[in-house]
Amino acid sequence: MSVHAPDVPYPAPAPGRVDLALIDEAVRSLDLAGKIRLLSGAKMFSLWPEESIGLTEIVMSDGPTGVRGEEVVGGRESCLLPNATLLAQSWSSEVLDEVGAILAEEAMDQQTHIVLGPTINLHRSPLGGRLFECFSEDPYLTGVLAAAYVRSLQSRGIGASPKHFLANESETQRTTVDCVVDEQTLRELYLLPFEIVDQDAHPWTVMASYNSINGVTATEHDELINSILKQEWGFDGLVMSDWFATKRAAESANSGLDLVMPGPETVWSTSLQKAVRSGKVPEEVVDDHVRRLLMLAARVGAFGQLRSWPTNIPRPDSSLRREQLRRIAAQGMTVLKNKNTVLPLSKGAGNVAVIGRHATDTVAQGGGSARVRPPHVVTIADGLASALWPGGVTVVDGVETRTRMVAASASAVRDPETGTPGMRVRALDEQGNVLDSRHFDVAELEVAEDGWLAQAARIELSADVSLATPARMRVGVIGPGQWTVVAPGHHESFTVTPHDGPGGGLHRPKSHASVVPLESGARITATTGPHFEMRIIGLVVTAAARPAAAAIRDAVEAAASADTAIVVVGNTQEQETEGQDQKTLALPGEQDALVAAVAAVAPRTVVVVNAATPVLMPWIDDVDAVLFAGLPGQEAGDAVAAALTGEIEPAGRLVTTFPVHDGEGPAWETAPTGGRLEYTEGPGVGYRGWYQSAAEPLFWFGHGLGYTTWDYTSAQLMDRDEAGVNAVTVTLTNTGQRAGKETVQVYRVPLDDGQPVRLIGWDQVSLRPGESGTVQINCDLRTQRLWDVDQHQWLPLSGGSIVIARGLGDRRITVPLENGQES
Secondary structure, eight states: OOSSOTTOOOOSOOTTOOOHHHHHHHHHHSOHHHHHHHTBBSSSSEEOOBGGGTBOOEEEEEOSSSOOOSOSSSSOOOOOOOOHHHHHTTOOHHHHHHHHHHHHHHHHHTTOSEEEOOBOOOOOSTTOTTGGGBOOSOHHHHHHHHHHHHHHHHHTTOEEOOBOBTTOOOOTTTTTOEEEOOHHHIIIIISHHHHHHHHHHOOSEEEEOSSEETTEEGGGOHIIIIIIIIIISOOOSEEEEOTTOOOOHHHHHHTTOOBBOSOSSOHHHHHHHHHHHTTSSOHHHHHHHHHHHHHHHHHTTSSSSOOOOOSOOOOTTSHHHHHHHHHHHHHHOEEEEEGGGOOSOOTTSSOEEEESHHHHSOOOSOBSTTOOOOSOOOOHHHHHHHHSOTTOEEEEOOOOOOSSOOOOOGGGEEOTTTOSBSEEEEEEOTTOOEEEEEEESSSEEEEOTTSTTTTOSEEEEEEEEOOSSOEEEEEEEESSEEEEEEETTEEEEEEEOOOSSTTTBSSSOOEEEEEEEEOTTOEEEEEEOSOOSSEEEEEEEEEOOOOHHHHHHHHHHHHHTSSEEEEEEEOOTTTSBTTOOOSOOSOSTTHHHHHHHHHHHOSSEEEEEEOSSOOOOTTGGGOSEEEEOOOOOTTHHHHHHHHHHTSSOOBOOOSSOBOSSTTOSSOOOOSOBTTEEEOTTTTOOTHHHHHHHTOOOSBOTTOOOTTSOEEEEEEEEEEEETTEEEEEEEEEEEOSSSOEEEEEEEEEEOSSTTSOOEEEEEEEEEEOTTOEEEEEEEOOGGGSEEEETTTTEEEEOOSOEEEEESSTTSEEEEEETTTOOOO
16 A cells, blocks of 8 residues: 555655765855854754755754654654554564655655654663664664665655664663673674665764763764774765764864754854864865765755655544554564464453553653654553444553653643643743743643743743542642642642753653642642753643552452453553663563452453563463553554454564563663673673573564464575575465464574574565465575674674574574585
């Protein structure tokens, strides 16, 4: 089917059509000050225009699972796609191509030239707070999927920016940490996804990370940027800094950084001209940076052949978008367990109890700069109620999952002046006079240093509560500041501080709330001032917490009288977020106790895990089925319902190995010691290290059951030379009762025990029940080599065996390379 509206034009210049002579002429026409001005951002997410050379403004937006726009919260509605791990669980370049098309159209609709994604750091430790934004623990899978994403965006004239270059696998002390990684591991694991994307998709930009690598900060890393990226790989694009990451002018300019973000004032805008005049930075270096900037501008249609923007892009809540996002999310979901084929559920077959806070407070996205404002989020409870049968679904709230409150839903509050959903925000001076007053249709907003609230001495948020019946509610605020909150019978003053990690009050803002008895129409007013710098603030209005014992008691009662209990559990943005790593993989709150209690009484128990990364499952032996649903985006509930009922087969395969207990696996710790985080596991990350240790995880990388069974009958090496295996053919049969899609995985186990197993290829085949087919898997030679540290060059792996598998926990055929015979 078409992945974009039938008549949407793409008027940008074709990728690669760049007038180099025009670029050189423009560089010659600019004086030093004019050139340096272009090399820092003009604003938070845009670059300077320069009328004298025909350069227009270039606009960027955070990604990678939605085009957010300039505002972190409260901005325009945008499509919220499934998170990166859920996309990657499809193991499908076609899915990532469709994702790129959606993002490109969203960018066009917002007149945005560059989407800041994909994030292609690896899942080194399952504790990494930002893993939800990254694809997988495997560099090859990550690189192939990222290349499809980048090609799709750029084929439509929208720039991509693979990030974060390099070794940004955790969030703890991310702006200062020194990641210590040996040369072989850097080459074979952490550089490989970027190498694949550069070679296979030719990205127009790459983003340098905050951290240091082996003692050198990423924005000043001459070896990584100049020697490897630009010279060895021939990267002809632009290297930009992560926001506020650049520390020194001459050192970063000489080391290959091309653009400092954001602006307008940066270390380059204040110091680079002096560094050139003093001879510390050759002007030819500045010229190269400007050429790369103008090359980027030409590619996105902001220089030379200027682009126009289409006006008939599908809306984020259009039927086309809803179908796409529902399908993409559902097909990436992964069936981890399915005892006695409990799944798929039959529509109308008995009563279903849907249990758990995540059923009604479904988490659709992770926290941090990647968040977008979707047109809606379909909850899992609503999706299941619609998909099953009227009156056959009972929804029971579960235990608390959040300790940090989130802003009130727009339906819970109304603007006191207009009566419309949302809140009123007023900027006040020192005397309390109103400087400005605006309606917000959400209950949170971003306070920026240069925004409309920048001159306010105090900021006032107010709203009238909308309730069906009087209730005890938690009333308060999110965001740092000195606050006074007033409600009927309630007056409280307090201070909320910024969190300690990067982002201050912008990512994961702290909250404070008190329980207040309220009636519908009660007015809440919250005032703060003086205010901290850039931050997110908002109103909290949510139901008072219930004791876990009472919630579990209600759940047990509902489960005992149902034919099937569906327990929905998961993480929140407190666990999966930018700026903070996890401390444990245990589900927050008393969710494990909830699952265990339900499983003890329900005839059948299905667990839906609404999380992006591994969680502990102490109840796994007691439940009948587990669906790993990820963070499914705006169509979450409908996608989960489609997967559970089999309308869309959840054919996903895991992209991260799940441990049984905390602390297990080749790499666990994310906290630096003395500012250094040593990657002591070397290249044995994820399934590679598990396989070498002979330990058994809870679920292997690549695991996924789907809804049918498969018999692998034969395999043959089709193309092999000294560099490695180029192709393998596998014949298999669908031995189940349903049509299904199989992801056939090919691994190479080297002869040298010191070299880890690695994924070298995969492909997919869809077959009807009883049908057989043969699939040819092309294998990548970039995965069948080792980096020789002494010779500083690649050498081919020698010997070993080829393993055909459904994940390393279900190995089907082994072909020794010495004799080429199956075993």
